[in-house]
Amino acid sequence: MQKVTIKLGGITCPSCLQKIEGAMNQINGVASARVLFNASKLKAEIDPTQTTVQALADAVTKLGYQVESIKQQEVTK
Amino acid sequence: MISEKIEQHKYTAMVAGGIATLLGLLVSHWLMPMGQSLLIVGTVLAGTPIALNAFSALKVKVISIELLVTIAVVGAMIIGEYHEGAIVTFLFLFGDWLENKSLAKTRSAIEDLATALPTTVKTLDDAGQLQDTPVATIQVGATVQLATGTTAPVDGTVVDGQALLDESRVTGESTGRTKAVGDPIYSGSTVVNGRLLIKVTQTGDDTVYGQIIDLVEEAQDAESPVASFIQRFAKWYTPLVLLIAAAVGVFTGNVRLAITILVLGCPGALVIGAPVTNVVGIGTGARQGVLLKGGNVAAALTKIDTVVFDKTGTLTAGQTTVQSAHWFVSKHEQAQWLGLIADVEKQSNHPLGEALITFAKSHRAPVPATSATDLAVIPGQGLTANTAQGQVAIGNEQLLNAQGASTDHATHQLITALTHQGDSLVFIIHHQQLIALFTIADPLRPHARAALQQLRQQGVHQLIMLSGDTPAAAQKIGQQAGLDVARGGLLPADKAAVIKELQTAGHHVAFVGDGINDSPSLAQADVGIAMGSGTDVAMDTADVILMNNQLPTLNQLFTLAVKMTRNVQENIGIAVGTVALLLLGLLIGVVTMGSGMLVHEASILFVIGNALRLRRIFSKKKQSLTTVNFSTAQLADNNHEDH
Numbered sequence: 001m002q003k004v005t006i007k008l009g010g011i012t013c014p015s016c017l018q019k020i021e022g023a024m025n026q027i028n029g030v031a032s033a034r035v036l037f038n039a040s041k042l043k044a045e046i047d048p049t050q051t052t053v054q055a056l057a058d059a060v061t062k063l064g065y066q067v068e069s070i071k072q073q074e075v076t077k
Numbered sequence: 078m079i080s081e082k083i084e085q086h087k088y089t090a091m092v093a094g095g096i097a098t099l100l101g102l103l104v105s106h107w108l109m110p111m112g113q114s115l116l117i118v119g120t121v122l123a124g125t126p127i128a129l130n131a132f133s134a135l136k137v138k139v140i141s142i143e144l145l146v147t148i149a150v151v152g153a154m155i156i157g158e159y160h161e162g163a164i165v166t167f168l169f170l171f172g173d174w175l176e177n178k179s180l181a182k183t184r185s186a187i188e189d190l191a192t193a194l195p196t197t198v199k200t201l202d203d204a205g206q207l208q209d210t211p212v213a214t215i216q217v218g219a220t221v222q223l224a225t226g227t228t229a230p231v232d233g234t235v236v237d238g239q240a241l242l243d244e245s246r247v248t249g250e251s252t253g254r255t256k257a258v259g260d261p262i263y264s265g266s267t268v269v270n271g272r273l274l275i276k277v278t279q280t281g282d283d284t285v286y287g288q289i290i291d292l293v294e295e296a297q298d299a300e301s302p303v304a305s306f307i308q309r310f311a312k313w314y315t316p317l318v319l320l321i322a323a324a325v326g327v328f329t330g331n332v333r334l335a336i337t338i339l340v341l342g343c344p345g346a347l348v349i350g351a352p353v354t355n356v357v358g359i360g361t362g363a364r365q366g367v368l369l370k371g372g373n374v375a376a377a378l379t380k381i382d383t384v385v386f387d388k389t390g391t392l393t394a395g396q397t398t399v400q401s402a403h404w405f406v407s408k409h410e411q412a413q414w415l416g417l418i419a420d421v422e423k424q425s426n427h428p429l430g431e432a433l434i435t436f437a438k439s440h441r442a443p444v445p446a447t448s449a450t451d452l453a454v455i456p457g458q459g460l461t462a463n464t465a466q467g468q469v470a471i472g473n474e475q476l477l478n479a480q481g482a483s484t485d486h487a488t489h490q491l492i493t494a495l496t497h498q499g500d501s502l503v504f505i506i507h508h509q510q511l512i513a514l515f516t517i518a519d520p521l522r523p524h525a526r527a528a529l530q531q532l533r534q535q536g537v538h539q540l541i542m543l544s545g546d547t548p549a550a551a552q553k554i555g556q557q558a559g560l561d562v563a564r565g566g567l568l569p570a571d572k573a574a575v576i577k578e579l580q581t582a583g584h585h586v587a588f589v590g591d592g593i594n595d596s597p598s599l600a601q602a603d604v605g606i607a608m609g610s611g612t613d614v615a616m617d618t619a620d621v622i623l624m625n626n627q628l629p630t631l632n633q634l635f636t637l638a639v640k641m642t643r644n645v646q647e648n649i650g651i652a653v654g655t656v657a658l659l660l661l662g663l664l665i666g667v668v669t670m671g672s673g674m675l676v677h678e679a680s681i682l683f684v685i686g687n688a689l690r691l692r693r694i695f696s697k698k699k700q701s702l703t704t705v706n707f708s709t710a711q712l713a714d715n716n717h718e719d720h
Contacts, residue, residue: 039298
């Protein structure tokens with residue numbers, strides 16, 4: 001499992017959250033995805049054998065939101 | 078993709094649409110057809126981003142506010158209300174832009190925290206050379222140099238140098254602290270003066286600072302019961318407005334009325350009211366070293382009528398220190414003796430001995446040339462050792478008597494008086510002569526009494542202390558602090574049981590503890606407040622963490638909670654009031670689509686502005702709430718030897 005944090009460029013509407021979370025859950029290998037509205041961050045747990053953090057970032061861009069920075073961390077669980 | 082482009086340039090579309098609308102409104106007076114075309118251009122320009130947004134939300138089965146607006150505007154176009162449609166689209170985007178700007182302000186508190194760390198720092202490589210290194214690549218175990226002005230991007234331990242550090246980002250406390258070899262350094266602290274080499278112990282999200290930011294971010298998004306109710310409400314509310322508007326349109330045949338209802342029904346201020354308060358309140362608290370784990374904690378705090386304290390490490394500093402020293406030798410001999418005592422105690426490992434060693438250090442007592450030998454512990458009394466001066470005995474009053482030391486009447490009276498104070502007494506005996514007498518205690522923290530008195534004014538009726546220490550020691554601290562109840566001899570599980578009893582009796586209980594062995598109580602209490610030593614941020618059981626370890630911060634916490642709760646109520650009042658006013662206006666026929674949208678956007682900005690007031694609650698009271706650096710206060714306490 002990998003913990004990824006994607007900093008998003010300003011999200012303004014609560015419905016954006018649902019949009020982004022919905023899109024993430026459609027990607028294979030995403031165990032959980034959560035958008036922190038106030039922090040403008042997407043936090044997800046992914047299976048690195050099935051998907052990559054870049055795939056998530058691309059999906060975010062495709063929805064029309066900006067990706068400011070990407071962080072990933074191995075989770076030893 | 079074209080929709081991305083439009084989303085990115087929606088504010089350009091807003092400006093263009095606004096200009097077209099303005100021109101259209103002006104021209105309509107003289108040249109109707111041209112004015113109308115301009116208004117349509119304006120509507121399409123500003124309306125397209127809104128419609129696209131509504132559509133993409135609909136794709137993930139979300140009925141958004143944008144959808145309400147889109148339908149209303151399309152409706153307005155069909156019935157020929159061109160100017161209403163153009164005004165509504167422009168105002169909606171303009172309001173969105175203003176919200177964006179002001180929401181950014183509500184996030185600024187945490188933004189400051191998050192961007193404070195440098196991205197590169199100097200590290201020591203294998204050859205002992207300083208290299209500029211990106212912080213992201215620094216590993217645990219590396220050596221980092223922190224020069225004056227540098228903010229530590231990692232946690233570490235000092236391996237070389239000495240410096241004055243500003244830890245206010247971590248603890249909220251602005252008084253600088255001196256750090257030397259062996260001391261922990263938290264990321265986020267800035268070197269005010271000096272230079273340090275630190276060995277990295279934690280990096281990135283694992284650092285104390287990283288955890289604070291993480292905790293605050295999570296807390297700001299954690300929904301309070303009020304907020305989550307409104308979120309759920311809004312989820313059904315928006316489709317409901319759509320249904321009502323459709324029903325009104327079908328039954329009355331009045332399309333104009335139906336689309337006006339759509340615009341007026343936007344739940345804007347209601348949805349944003351509670352979350353925006355929590356974001357500002359939690360962010361403001363974090364800057365003062367008060368970490369709330371969510372908006373619901375603030376609401377729970379306002380109901381607290383009983384506060385239960387732990388003793389050691391909470392009401393007291395958790396460190397035994399010499400309270401007073403009484404000498405029976407001439408002044409120029411004292412330093413020599415102190416060095417000798419510290420040398421003996423270094424070999425003993427007794428907790429009271431630690432206090433004497435620290436005391437000797439702070440008085441720069443000289444280390445004796447030859448170390449003491451033949452240390453013998455006398456159980457229940459103290460110890461004896463062979464020193465350069467011959468045999469020295471260090472211990473309690475029983476030891477004093479056992480050694481057959483003679484004391485005059487005045488000394489006897491002094492001992493009786495000091496015994497009544499409740500501190501531990503340590504006697505130094507040499508050749509049946511009393512050399513010195515020290516009183517040692519873990520004293521009440523500075524400002525404790527005042528802070529607790531203020532808690533009573535803040536609505537707490539009952540102050541209780543539960544301690545694992547002896548009942549006598551608990552009683553003494555209880556009296557000094559002005560508590561209602563002080564109980565000693567309790568295990569952690571006993572404390573939790575007492576809290577449960579209080580809750581069963583109908584009290585709302587907050588527990589304040591140091592967090593390490595008090596987890597059961599922190600979890601049992603309605604609000605668990607941990608006095609952090611700066612390292613326990615990740616603690617799950619606490620609802621609140623006070624980073625700076627000072628009791629007056631409790632008062633700040635209660636002030637913040639009251640203000641936040643009141644702010645949420647005000648915001649809900651504003652939102653509900655606005656909707657009520659608009660409906661009334663609609664009934665008597667003075668509200669149109671355009672003016673309705675204007676009032677709505679104004680109410681949203683009003684609610685955000687109201688929440689932003691929370692940022693100033695501490696700056697106003699700074700004078701009365703600023704606290705003294707504890708370490709210096711402690712040193713001052715030690716200078717009592719000339720009684």
